[in-house]
Amino acid sequence: MKVNYECASCMLRQSREAIEHATENHEKRMDVTLKVLNFMNENFRKGTNSNKLGTDLHHMIMTETNNNDPYKKLREEGNEIAQRLIPMVNELIEKDESLENYVKIAVAGNVIDFGALDENTDMESLLKRQITRKPAINETKSLDMDLKKAKNILFLTDNGGEIVFDKLLIKKIKEDYDVNITVALKENPILNDALIPDAEKLNIDKYAHIISTGASSVGVVKDYISKELKEYMDSVDLIISKGMGNYEGLTEMHIETPVFFLLTTKCNVISREIGVPLGSPVIVKKNLS
Amino acid sequence: MKVNYECASCMLRQSREAIEHATENHEKRMDVTLKVLNFMNENFRKGTNSNKLGTDLHHMIMTETNNNDPYKKLREEGNEIAQRLIPMVNELIEKDESLENYVKIAVAGNVIDFGALDENTDMESLLKRQITRKPAINETKSLDMDLKKAKNILFLTDNGGEIVFDKLLIKKIKEDYDVNITVALKENPILNDALIPDAEKLNIDKYAHIISTGASSVGVVKDYISKELKEYMDSVDLIISKGMGNYEGLTEMHIETPVFFLLTTKCNVISREIGVPLGSPVIVKKNLS
Structure with a gap:
């Protein structure tokens, strides 16, 4: 499936939750949120494969927070x-x-x-x-x-x-x-x-x-x-x-x-x-x- | 008030709703969503004034959708x-x-x-x-x-x-x-x-x-x-x-x-x-x- 315009806000919501599970540190949460916005701006396009994008996004959050199992x-x-x-x-x-x-x-x-x-x-x-x-x-x-x-x-x-x-x-x-x-x-x-x-x-x-x-x-x-x-x-x-x-x-x-x-x-x-x-x-x- | 990490996903949710009220056109909705992601990546920073950012974001959506009163x-x-x-x-x-x-x-x-x-x-x-x-x-x-x-x-x-x-x-x-x-x-x-x-x-x-x-x-x-x-x-x-x-x-x-x-x-x-x-x-x- 390709991403729809609605996927952007959903991915931000999911990212926020993933970041909250991954780290208690508020400074870190802000740093990773900025990286999420950058990632989305770079990668969210018409025609992008939705779950490939989601996968890469979650891996980025796991790497940045140094937590390989936030959920x-x-x-x-x-x-x-x-x-x-x-x-x-x-x-x-x-x-x-x-x-x-x-x-x-x-x-x-x-x-x-x-x-x-x-x-x-x-x-x-x-x-x-x-x-x-x-x-x-x-x-x-x-x-x-x-x-x-x-x-x-x-x-x-x-x-x-x-x-x-x-x-x-x-x-x-x-x-x-x-x-x-x-x-x-x-x-x-x-x-x-x-x-x-x-x-x-x-x-x-x-x-x-x-x-x-x-x-x-x-x-x-x-x-x-x-x-x-x-x-x-x-x-x-x-x-x-x-x-x-x-x-x-x-x-x-x-x-x-x-x-x-x-x-x-x-x-x-x-x-x-x-x-x-x-x-x-x-x-x-x-x-x- | 300064933005917190949580404001990013909230602003994306609010933008999606504003875009949906502003235009019925799905192509346009996607185009403006991409502009929202770009705007957020450019402007969402530690220390940013939250409601100034929100104001500029909504004005951008109104301009891009050519709708001055989506709500x-x-x-x-x-x-x-x-x-x-x-x-x-x-x-x-x-x-x-x-x-x-x-x-x-x-x-x-x-x-x-x-x-x-x-x-x-x-x-x-x-x-x-x-x-x-x-x-x-x-x-x-x-x-x-x-x-x-x-x-x-x-x-x-x-x-x-x-x-x-x-x-x-x-x-x-x-x-x-x-x-x-x-x-x-x-x-x-x-x-x-x-x-x-x-x-x-x-x-x-x-x-x-x-x-x-x-x-x-x-x-x-x-x-x-x-x-x-x-x-x-x-x-x-x-x-x-x-x-x-x-x-x-x-x-x-x-x-x-x-x-x-x-x-x-x-x-x-x-x-x-x-x-x-x-x-x-x-x-x-x-x-x-």
Whole structure:
């Protein structure tokens, strides 16, 4: 995805929050803010790849503040929020064990996002509301049909927290379909994105092969991901992609493999691009070739 | 007041909203956003006067979009919100006709602010809550004493909407104290700030002499206001200053006249500087000499 005019103020808001997490020192916060303004003036252009820009911006903030994981606490908080809701989720699943229900829960989990949403957002309340919402686009039937034909699939995770619900979906797919699942997580910290230890802690390796994307990028960025991930992308039968960052990145690539995007739209730009209202749960298949 | 690191993201948010009000054209919005980033990179520095910067930024947006009053609709909306609450306000005043109650209502009115607050804020609900809140600092007694000694006072207004409540306070002061009141409003549109026609529509000229600040600046900016306003500032016995913009501007000046700041703190920077929690109603006297 290319940046829209609205991305500038959003990136400044996200930068301010990242800087606040990265350092307590007010002088330093001002110094890095000046660098952010300089970076934005130099790099924010019509046609710029949004998540590549975001990735470079966050890396600059991490370097300047000498903090390689500003969102550590929020990533853990995301996992705790999700764990607290597991009893509620289990009740929902007991009532309805369909693939669709698992998918809907995983999509609702995508609201645990300390990058896209203002951090004053009450993620737990939002999640509770979101979990029972009807998706604005729901192509789960198509996902079910494609999973029946697939041998190998790739699952691209997004945030810490939602990975707790992703695990339920991954387990469901493994148990109901005859597929090998590869789950890719970020190589190093970026925002509150899930990392390999988060997946291991949840025993996702019981159901899937776990790999790193080879990068600590916002979503996947063509120039930054590992050759291994790129090979998986091209060789699997379908990709399940969680979240906005991966949407932004994959829509900048040419991939032969069909992609199912599972996300909640948390900004106007992506909502407009997909053609749904802001805050919509979405399960949409796209051909990116 | 000098800019803090937090002002950068706030100014980008405010610029985005101003651009959205100023033009429907998405290409233009992107062009002006690039100019905002350039402007911020060139002008945002440690020690920069916050409301002078904000003023120059908004004028640049108005020039670039060829729209000299992007907030017209919101200014009118502010007046409508305030008018809708007049029956409630009248009930509050019937129960308690003290100066303190009038002051508290005028301070609560300061939440009708489409510049400082995110425009998704429900101003009417916020105002209803705010109107019964205890001020974090309340120097109304000192205001009462100073008004008893004063012959001439200057009242600096802030937003459209809150001026409806300011009028009640101005009338109260005129009726209870032996003072000449001069009310200063912005010369031309800036944000949703009140203008002379707003004051005339409310018949404020029945109780006060109305002048313009000589500028369309965010609050008062030393370099931009008229000689006439500066003379009033220096010659009156006390100044009543509404809102954050005037606070930002006056604290950059040296004035012999004591100033009573009546405002609700709507950003972290000003809350910290005054030493109160975010969102606090405040009636505070300051010596700026």
